[in-house]
Amino acid sequence: MHWLDVTIILGFIAYAIRSGFKSKDVASQNLTEYFLAGKSLPGWKAGISMAATQFAADTPLLVTGLIATAGIFSLWQMWIYAIAFLMMGFLLSASWRKSNVLTDAELTEFRYASKAAGPLRGVKAIYFGTIFNCTVLAMVLLAATRIAEPFLLWNAWLPEGVFNIALGIVKWFGVQMTTSTDENVVWILTANNFISIGVIVLVTMFYSTTGGLRSVVATDVMQFFMMMFATLCFAAYIIYETGGLSGMLEQLHTKFANGGPGGITPTQIVAFTPSLAKDITIPLLLVFALQWLVQMNADGTGYLAQRSMACRSDKDAKQAAIIFTVAQVFFRSLLWLPIGIGLMVIYPPNLGLPMEQIKSVQEATFVRGMSELLPVGLKGLMLTGMLAALASTVDTHLNWGSSYWTNDIYKRFVCQAWLKKEPSSTSLVWVARCANMLILVIALIIMAHLSSIQTAWKISLMLGAGMGVMLVLRWIWWKVTAWGELACIVASIVLAPVLLTYVEAEYLRLLLMALGSTSAGVIVSLLTGPEDMETLKKFYSQAQPPGFWGEVRKQLDTSDEPEKRFYRGVLATFCASFSFFCLLTGFGSMICGSPAPTWFPIRWLWLTVVILVGLILIPVWWRLGFKDD
16 A cells, blocks of 8 residues: 555544544543433534444445445435335424433333333343344444455565464364465455454554444534545546546446346436336336335434434434434435446446356455556555544444443443442543444454354344334324333344244245234234323423324323324325435436336426436425424
8 A cells, every 4th residue: 555545544543533632531431421422413423424324334345235236226225215214304303302312222211101111222222232233333343344354464574473373273173264366365364354444443443432422423414524525536446447427338338238147228227217127027126215214223213313312302302313314315326336337347247157256246346446446645545545434334333222231231231230229420431432442342253253153143134023013103193102112022022033943035035024013012002002191291391202193192281292293294205205306216217218107208207307306305305394493
């Protein structure tokens, strides 16, 4: 690597460490300061932090592989999550803030009063904070090795004696961390990746552990804008290398005139709409349409809720969700689309390979393009952006995971339930910092055995699909009980291995899981409910949830109209989603030369209509969403 590239990387590391020191004293005061930044975040900063966390280092690789093997339309399975992001903002973000809890697990004992509330809190803390969180973190760290391997050549930079220590460690563990099959270099590359991971996680753990959420958000903001600028430059460079947008699209149609991977045609590759996409069926469209709801973060549960709760006002929490969606779904996607198509032109896939291998090879072209195409300086900026994207995901999962361990396991069950005492604020902050290190150790152990837990990972995704609807229902329907949520989780655990074993179609597994577990949750809620009315009244008065709280509202004799807030929030959510999807389709189709759908054959008119509809809807959803503010 050139000295200029190294200087850029070191500059970001210095900034990240400084952010940790800067926020150390205020973060040490209590858990609210440590995990929620004292509820002081402006909306734009919280939204950019959400987008930075989702800007995982492995996501652009995934997008590149999907475009090459399934076409642009396949990306709708990622874009559709915009509905969940916006619903969290318009419908639930204010209630998350007003609940005055640190974690979504703690919310269970605020929302419910039955004997199941405590066990439910513990189950969520263990599942979300450890099993799910550490597995995601392990996969992110594994993806980091794919990015760092071509660039961070520690065997060439470090003294031989120092490097041999790392080499001896990885050989002793016997775990290979490289995709290379060359026996001559496999352990050298593994040692390089081992050192790279070590450096990345040490820097990330230092600033996230020291400064809490404030330092996490500060580095997230820097990372996001750095990565967006670097990605813009990368996209411009690829477009230039392929002869401009028109030249790139002309080469695409020429090189794949007889079909690309799996027989996909150039028109199917660039298609935005289902009428021209490849292998689109009604059940698949149904899964795409419902995926935002049947997933674990349907109501914002996790770090998205954490950012909402950390905002300084309800209006800022709503703005955060909108900024997150615009940055994540709109601007980021528009930059990745020409990169995916251009890399397919520059590095045509080997059609003789199996489809999964083609996808893997094409995913790797993103890093290959960085290494082979970018000049000095820009290469360092792009690599720093990718490593910073990794850091922003790692720091969030460390901070978010330790909030469960500290607030929901140590404070609630160890101190209050077992030792019968209240821990001091200082001790809780130190437990939080230690929890960061333990979570990282667990994630590294999982990463070393990822090949053996693929089934467990699929099961965790299935469990999330089963819980999504109930997580939303607990906010909008007063009859949901803690026993109902527990029944939903148990049903998910029972159904997941059965569906994975006996149902081959992924869309059918997803739908059956959502239907079965939600039905179990609703039925058990009706049989065991309602929850204690005094608890419900306290929850409603403080959180002010939208939806169907008629009996509770009558007991309080309030003029509040949660049903109207619910309908207005839902309408704002779908108007904003449709607006963003229209703008994404219009501008994305212009960049990629995508044709109009078969039922609307005039392309220029189609682009004009979808862009105008997207723009016209902006003041509509803005007024609907911010009327109360």
